[in-house]
Each structure stands twice: as structure tokens, then as C-alpha cells.
Amino acid sequence: MDLFNNIIFGFGVALSPQNLLFCFFGALIGTLIGVLPGIGPLATLAMLLPATFYLPPIPALIMLAGIYYGAQYGGSTTAILVNVPGESASVVTCLDGHQMARKGRAGAALAIAALGSLFAGTVSTLIIAVASPPLSEFAIKFLAPEYFSLMVLGLVGSMVLARGSLINAVAMVFLGLLLGLVGTDVNSGRERFTFDIPVLSDGIGFVPVAMGLFGVAEILINLERRDQRYVGSVIGSLMPTRDEFRQATPAVLRGTALGSLLGILPGGGALLASFAAYAFEKKIAADPSRFGQGAIEGVAAPEAANNAGAQTSFIPLLTLGIPSNPVMALMIGAMMIQGIAPGPQVMTQQPDLFWGIIASMWIGNLMLVIINLPLVGIWVTLLKVPYRMLFPSILLLCAVGSYSLNSSATEVGIMALFGLLGYLFYKLDCEPAPLILGFILGPLMEENLRRALIVSHGDPLVFVSRPISLTLLIMAVLLLLLVVLPAVRRTRAEAFTEA
Amino acid sequence: MHRLRLNRDLVAGLMFVAFGAAGLFIANDYPRGTALRMGPGYMPVLLCWGLVMLGGIIAIKGMVTAGVSLAAWHLRPLVLVLIAVVAFALLIEPGGLAIATVAIVLIGAAGGLEFRLGEALALALGLAAGAVGLFVYGLKLSMPVWPLS
Numbered sequence: 028m029d030l031f032n033n034i035i036f037g038f039g040v041a042l043s044p045q046n047l048l049f050c051f052f053g054a055l056i057g058t059l060i061g062v063l064p065g066i067g068p069l070a071t072l073a074m075l076l077p078a079t080f081y082l083p084p085i086p087a088l089i090m091l092a093g094i095y096y097g098a099q100y101g102g103s104t105t106a107i108l109v110n111v112p113g114e115s116a117s118v119v120t121c122l123d124g125h126q127m128a129r130k131g132r133a134g135a136a137l138a139i140a141a142l143g144s145l146f147a148g149t150v151s152t153l154i155i156a157v158a159s160p161p162l163s164e165f166a167i168k169f170l171a172p173e174y175f176s177l178m179v180l181g182l183v184g185s186m187v188l189a190r191g192s193l194i195n196a197v198a199m200v201f202l203g204l205l206l207g208l209v210g211t212d213v214n215s216g217r218e219r220f221t222f223d224i225p226v227l228s229d230g231i232g233f234v235p236v237a238m239g240l241f242g243v244a245e246i247l248i249n250l251e252r253r254d255q256r257y258v259g260s261v262i263g264s265l266m267p268t269r270d271e272f273r274q275a276t277p278a279v280l281r282g283t284a285l286g287s288l289l290g291i292l293p294g295g296g297a298l299l300a301s302f303a304a305y306a307f308e309k310k311i312a313a314d315p316s317r318f319g320q321g322a323i324e325g326v327a328a329p330e331a332a333n334n335a336g337a338q339t340s341f342i343p344l345l346t347l348g349i350p351s352n353p354v355m356a357l358m359i360g361a362m363m364i365q366g367i368a369p370g371p372q373v374m375t376q377q378p379d380l381f382w383g384i385i386a387s388m389w390i391g392n393l394m395l396v397i398i399n400l401p402l403v404g405i406w407v408t409l410l411k412v413p414y415r416m417l418f419p420s421i422l423l424l425c426a427v428g429s430y431s432l433n434s435s436a437t438e439v440g441i442m443a444l445f446g447l448l449g450y451l452f453y454k455l456d457c458e459p460a461p462l463i464l465g466f467i468l469g470p471l472m473e474e475n476l477r478r479a480l481i482v483s484h485g486d487p488l489v490f491v492s493r494p495i496s497l498t499l500l501i502m503a504v505l506l507l508l509l510v511v512l513p514a515v516r517r518t519r520a521e522a523f524t525e526a
Numbered sequence: 527m528h529r530l531r532l533n534r535d536l537v538a539g540l541m542f543v544a545f546g547a548a549g550l551f552i553a554n555d556y557p558r559g560t561a562l563r564m565g566p567g568y569m570p571v572l573l574c575w576g577l578v579m580l581g582g583i584i585a586i587k588g589m590v591t592a593g594v595s596l597a598a599w600h601l602r603p604l605v606l607v608l609i610a611v612v613a614f615a616l617l618i619e620p621g622g623l624a625i626a627t628v629a630i631v632l633i634g635a636a637g638g639l640e641f642r643l644g645e646a647l648a649l650a651l652g653l654a655a656g657a658v659g660l661f662v663y664g665l666k667l668s669m670p671v672w673p674l675s
Contacts, residue, residue, distance in 0.1 A: 078665040192535075194587070198542045198580040205549055205573045212566035219566055220552055243611065250603035253639055415638045416649055419631040422607065423653055426614040426630055427623075431667040439615035443608050450604060454597050455538040473569045485562030 034156055037382030040085065041390055049086035050093050050387045054394045057097015061114045062105050062406045065249060065414065066421045068098040068114070070242040072357045073234040074428035076364065084365035085380050089387040091361050095354050096148065096337045096388065099297055100395045103140040103330050104406050107133055108262075116297035116333040119305040123318060123325030130321050134263040135271055139323060140330040141399045143279040147331035148392035151287045151338040155345070156385050163346040163371035171478035172489050176499035178468045178475070181349060182461070183503040184292055187510045188299050189458040196461045199452075203462035206231060207469020214477065226437045233360060235429040235438045236466060237353055239445025240452075240459045242425040246418050247450045262407070265400060271323050278308055278324035279331045286332030290339030296352040300336030301329035338388055345381060346371055349468075353460070356467045533593030539585025546577030606637030622670040623662065627654040 040046065060071045072091055079087035098114045105113030107124035120140065127136040169177070182200050189196040209220040210230030221227040267275065285307060286300035308328045309318045318325050341358075343351045348370030350356040362369050367377065374381045399406075429442040452459055483489035491497045549570060559565025587593075610633035617626040628650045635646035661667045 075665075077667055081666065192584075194580060194584055195538060198538075198577060198584065201573050201576045201580060202542065202545055205545070205570060205577065208570055208573070214564075215557070215566045217556065217566040219556060219570060220549070243607065247604055247607055250607070250638055251600045413640075415635065415640045415642070416645070418638065419610075419634040419646070419649060420653060422610060422634045423614075423627055423630055423657060426611055426626075427657065427661055427667075427669075430615075430618055431661070431669060434668060436615045436618050439618065440612060443611040443615070446611065447604075447608060451541070454599065455534055455541065456594070457538055473564075476569070477564045480561050480564065485560065487561065 029160075030156060033160075033378075033382050034386065036378070037156075037384075037386030038390075040379045040383030041089070041386035045083075046086050046089055046383065046387060047390070049082070049090040050391050051394055053090035053093020054097040054100075054391045054398055056090075057094040057099075058101035058104075058395065058398050058406070059409070060094070061098035061101020061103075061117075062409055063101075063412075063417065064105055064109075064111045064113050065245060065417060066424070067241065067245075068095045068354055069357065070238055070421070070425055070428065071098075072354060072361070073238055073432075074424055076234065076357065076361055076428075077431045079361055080364055084362075084367060084377075085383050087365060088358070088361060088380065088384055089391075091358060092341065092384055092388060093391045095297075096334055096391065097395055097398075099330075099334045099337050100141060100144055100399050101406070102333075103144075103326075104137060104399065104403060105410060107136045107140065107326070108407060109410055116301045116337070117330070119301050119329045120326055122305070123320070123322045126319065126321030127323065127326065131263050132271075132321070134265040135267040136323070136326050137262065137403060138265045138267055138400060139271065139275045139279075139327050141396050143275065143282065143327045143331040144334040145392050145396050146279055147283040147286060147335035148338060148395075149389060150283050151290070151335040152385060152389045152392070154287050154339055155342055155388070156382075158342060159346050159374065159381075159385075162342065163374050166347050166371040169347075169371075169495070170493075171475040171482065172493050172496040173499065175472060175475040175479055176490055176496040176503070177347065177349065178472050180499045180503040180506070181343075181351065182465060182468065183506050184351075185461040185464045187506050188292070189461050191456045191458055193510055195455075195457045199457050199459070199462040200465040203465025203467075204469040204472065206236070206462075207466045208473060210470075213470075213474065224437060226433065226435050226441075230470065231441060231466075232429075232432065232435075232438050233356060233467065234432050235442035236445050237357070237463060238425045238429055239442040239447075240449040240463065241353070242421065243442060243446025244449025244453060244459075246422060247446065248453055249414065249418065262403060265403075267323075275323045275327040278327040281307065282328035282331030283335045285328075286335030287339045289332070290336030290351075291342050292351065296340040296354065297333040297337040301333040304328040304332035334392075341384075341388075344369060345373060345384075348373070350464075353463045353467075356463070359467075533588050533595055534597075535588030535591070535593050536585050537588070537596060539581045539583070539588055542577050542581025542584060544581075546574040546579075546581060549574035549577070603637040603639075607634050610634035610637065619670060620673065622672040623658055624654045624671060625673065627657045 060066045071094055102114030102117035103120050106117040106120035107128050110121050110125035112118040124136045186196040211218050211228050218228055282304040285304050289300040308324045309315050340351050343349050344355045350359050359369050426439050429439045479489055553567050553570040556567030557565035558567045610630045614626045614630040617629050631650035631653050632646055658671055662671055
């Protein structure tokens with residue numbers, strides 16, 4: 028059986044001493060930044076991107092992937108012990124996880140979160156292995172019109188899944204697309220919106236934009252509140268009771284299924300998965316009032332979901348070469364640094380890379396359980412560092428990350444500008460995620476639109492006359508219609524206000 | 527008619543209109559081309575008009591509904607943290623990583639609500655040593671360490 032052989036082959040690659048070592052580094056760094064509030068996988072990946080230049084491609088990508096799913100493990104530790112999300116995808120884990128900690132069940136909550144994540148990681152690794160080959164075989168037939176329609180679907184997805192008002196999200200996508208066009212136009216060689224600033228002729232760098240909007244802006248927002256962390260040091264027994272196991276198991280299963288599905292969706296990923304899983308558990312619970320009082324399902328489902336979502340969000344990246352969220356956009360950046368063009372051809376041309384990464388995910392998940400459970404004491408010590416000392420360090424890391432990629436001080440200035448914009452967007456209730464997706468896809472969309480229209484001699488009907496392209500567009504329209512329906516709209520609002 | 531109040535939607539809408547209008551102004555002399563042969567101005571102009579329209583709708587929504595009033599801005603962290611980043615940008619090349627680190631950490635820390643000078647100084651010096659060790663000697667990123675090096 029092909030699948031079996033491929034997985035064995037992948038493990039052969041992932042188990043080489045060098046790849047194991049970098050998988051471990053990734054998992055360890057991921058846990059560290061997951062535990063520390065205020066620094067997420069995005070800023071970390073951006074910072075380590077220049078350093079991966081000196082590594083061979085496989086260990087580099089294995090390590091970066093490990094950071095993303097590793098952060099999902101670490102984030103739950105902080106959420107449960109301190110009631111502060113260590114990572115944005117564990118916001119909902121605070122609700123019941125911290126209540127469990129107050130009742131002396133912190134150990135059980137940590138164990139359920141880690142074991143649930145391991146289960147979710149195992150299942151989603153399998154899903155990636157099973158789903159990717161047919162998908163990339165299918166995607167290899169895509170031409171410019173299909174790629175354009177696929178990106179439209181992706182952008183609609185990110186609008187629908189954004190928090191807050193839909194029309195704000197649409198406007199943010201437009202603004203993102205426009206920002207993405209800054210730089211030299213590939214066809215005419217004309218510079219657009221560059222204001223004669225030399226670095227801008229290659230476009231606005233993704234790293235300073237992402238670090239400004241997410242890293243710096245988050246610091247600005249956090250500094251409006253006093254640091255009110257209380258670090259509980261009593262963890263208690265790590266062993267969940269039989270009752271807790273019985274309640275958590277079905278929740279983990281549901282969280283895994285929901286998370287795997289939402290991870291694949293454009294605009295999805297770990298964050299959305301955890302919110303949706305929590306809302307779903309509360310909805311189907313026999314006694315919803317237990318939620319917020321320390322219900323173990325409220326820890327198990329979102330933690331399984333965020334890990335599953337973090338991993339399945341690699342599917343669009345590995346099979347279509349299209350990022351579904353900002354972290355995946357950075358992974359594309361990492362692949363390009365290594366001279367790999369992301370797309371459906373990666374699997375056939377570089378099977379060792381493809382299957383090695385997939386196998387390493389499972390190994391990484393196993394390592395993470397060990398890093399997180401027996402060693403939890405070390406992470407607790409780290410949590411006692413106050414925010415007033417933490418945030419200047421994070422700020423420094425962001426600045427160094429922005430500078431080092433191109434050795435450009437201007438890019439640090441651009442990061443400051445986007446930090447200000449990020450703060451403004453926050454105050455105006457405009458979520459930055461759709462903007463960043465538009466920003467990444469802007470130049471790609473323009474290029475594919477242009478190519479599609481040249482092939483069709485300027486006939487815009489080319490997008491609806493090709494069946495795959497038409498199907499993708501219909502899916503986009505349906506998605507949009509769905510949100511406008513009052514019932515769905517209400518659920519969407521509810522899902523996002525749960526936390 | 528009730529008095530027009532600045533609310534969140536109105537300001538957000540005006541912001542999008544401003545981005546779109548500025549874009550249209552700058553892109554005015556980029557050749558548009560046709561759908562078959564799209565010029566460098568084709569997509570930007572399309573997107574800018576989209577922004578102006580969407581911003582307009584959001585602003586009108588803000589005017590006709592009561593809307594959510596604007597949240598207060600905390601100026602001290604905003605100004606000091608941004609100055610800290612800009613200071614790093616200005617200092618990294620002439621002054622090197624060590625000096626730029628001390629600047630960003632000290633100025634940034636001053637933006638916090640619980641600023642303690644002694645602690646911030648110690649943190650700045652510690653991070654400067656750590657940053658040079660980690661980034662320059664550990665990860666081997668290429669950046670100046672000391673002035674004029």
C-alpha cells in the first residue's frame with residue numbers, strides 16, 4: 028500500500044539524528060513561546076527565518092513546523108495555571124482550565140490538554156498523509172483561472188471567519204490586497220506606491236507587517252491593562268480521575284474532528300478551531316451551566332481542536348502552495364529561502380521533504396507530551412517573570428527579526444508603522460487577519476487574473492466557464508450567503524463572544 | 527436630527543475612504559491598460575474604488591445607527607513603545623546592536639505602567655549582552671555590534 032510505504036519512508040527521513048534534533052528544538056521553542064504570553068508563533072517564526080538560511084531545507088522546515096504546533100501545547104499551560112492565554116488559540120482554555128486549577132485539578136487539566144493534543148496530533152497527521160496525495164494530484168491541473176478562484180474562496184473564507192462586522196472584514200481584505208501590490212509591477216517594471224524608498228521596490232516585507240500588526244500592536248494593547256497574573260504553584264496530581272477521563276474522551280474526539288476540518292479551511296487554523304470547539308461543546312452539553320465552572324470538556328475539546336487545526340492547516344500549503352493563515356505564509360517564506368517553490372509539485376519532486384515533515388509532526392507531538400507534562404515545573408518558573416520585564420524583551424525580538432531578514436533599518440521603521448496601524452485597527456474593531464491574507468495573496472491574484480484574462484482574450488467569463496473554477500466560485504458565494512442568513516449570523520456572533 | 531457623534535464605524539469607514547482616496551491620488555498616472563492587457567494601474571484603481579465604496583458604506587452605517595463609541599487611547603505606551611522601535615531602527619546601523627538594544631529596551635520599558643528605572647537598566651544591559659551573544663555569535667545573523675564596525 029502506497030500510504031504505508033510513504034509513511035515508513037517519511038519516518039526514515041524524520042528519524043535521522045539531525046532531523047530529530049531540530050524537531051526537538053522546534054517543539055521546545057514552540058512550548059517556550061506558547062507558555063510566555065505576548066509572544067506567538069508568528070513573531071518567533073519571523074525571527075528564526077533568517078537563521079534557517081544556514082540549515083538544509085528538511086531540518087529547517089521540520090523545526091519551524093514544530094514551533095507552530097508546539098505553541099499549542101505550551102499555550103494551554105499558561106491558560107490553565109495563570110488564566111492568561113499563553114498563545115491566542117488557548118483563549119478559551121482559560122475559561123474552564125483555570126477553574127479546574129482553582130479546584131486543585133490543575134494537574135488533571137494539564138494532562139487532559141496534553142493527551143488530547145497528542146491524540147488530535149496523531150489523527151491530523153494521518154489526515155494530512157491520506158488527503159494530500161489526491162489533493163495535490165488534483166491541484167496539478169490548476170491553471171490561472173482556477174488559482175484565481177481558489178484565492179477568492181480563500182479570501183471569502185477569511186472574511187467569514189473574522190470576528191466582528193463582515194463588511195469591515197471585506198474592507199480589510201481590499202486594503203490588504205492593495206498593500207500587497209506595493210512595489211515593482213512585474214509586467215511593466217513600474218514602481219507602485221513606493222515613495223522612492225529603496226526597500227519598497229521589492230514590496231513591503233511580510234515580516235515587518237506581520238510583526239507590527241501582531242507583535243507590536245499586541246504589546247500596545249496589553250500595556251493598557253495592569254499585569255494581574257497570579258501564578259498558582261500547586262499543580263496536584265497529573266492523573267485525571269476515571270470520571271474525568273470518561274467525560275473528556277468524547278470531547279477530545281469531537282474537538283479533533285472539528286479542528287481538523289476547520290484547519291483546512293482558508294483563514295482557519297488553530298485559533299478558530301479552539302473557539303468553535305468550545306462553543307460546540309457548550310451547545311451539546313446536557314448541562315451547559317457547568318461550563319466556566321471547570322468542566323473538563325471545556326479544556327479537552329478546544330485543546331484537541333487547536334492542535335488538529337494547527338496541523339491540518341499545512342494541507343493547503345503542502346498541496347496547493349497557498350497559505351491559509353499568516354503562520355503558513357511565513358512557512359512559504361521559509362520554503363522560498365530554501366529555493367523550494369511551494370505548490371502541488373513539491374510532493375513528487377521532493378518526497379523526502381514532504382513525507383519527512385509529516386512524519387516529524389507525529390514524533391514532535393510525542394516529544395511535546397514529555398516536554399509539557401513531566402517538565403511542567405520548569406515552565407511554571409518561567410511564568411513568574413512579570414510582564415513589565417517580558418514586553419521589552421519581546422519588543423527587542425521583533426525589532427531584531429525585522430532587521431535581520433534584509434539587514435534593513437527601514438523595515439524596522441515599517442514595523443513601527445504597522446504597529447500603530449494594528450493598534451488603530453484594534454480600536455476600530457477591524458480584525459487584521461483578513462488584511463494579512465489579502466496582503467499575501469495580492470500579487471499572486473493580480474498575476475493570475477492577468478494570465479487568465481490573456482489566455483481568454485480578455486473574456487471575464489473564463490472564470491465561470493471552467494468547471495473547477497466555477498465550483499470554487501460557487502463555494503465562495505455560498506459561504507458568503509451563509510453568513511448573511513440571520514440564523515448563521517447569530518451563531519457566528521455567539522461563537523466569538525463565548526470567550 | 528440627533529447630533530452626529532464620532533463612533534467606531536464612522537471613524538473606521540472614514541479610514542478606509544482615506545486609504546482608497548490616497549491610493550487613487552497616487553495611482554492616478556499609472557497606466558490602466560485594458561482587461562486583456564492590464565497595466566500597472568488596473569488592479570490598484572479597482573481596489574481603491576472598492577475601498578472608497580466599502581468605507582462609505584461603513585461610515586454611513588456609523589451615522590445612521592447609534593454605534594459603539596470610540597475606545598480611549600492610552601498615549602503613554604503607544605508613544606513610548608513606537609519611539610523605542612524607531613530608536614532601534616535609527617541606531618542599529620550607526621550604533622550597532624548593543625546600543626540599539628539598550629535604547630529599545632529602556633524607552634520601551636518606560637511605556638509600561640509599572641516602570642522601575644533600576645530594573646529596566648539591568649534588563650537593558652542583560653538583554654544587550656544576551657542579544658549580541660545569541661544573534662551575532664549563536665545564530666550568526668549579520669549585523670553591526672559596536673559603533674562604526
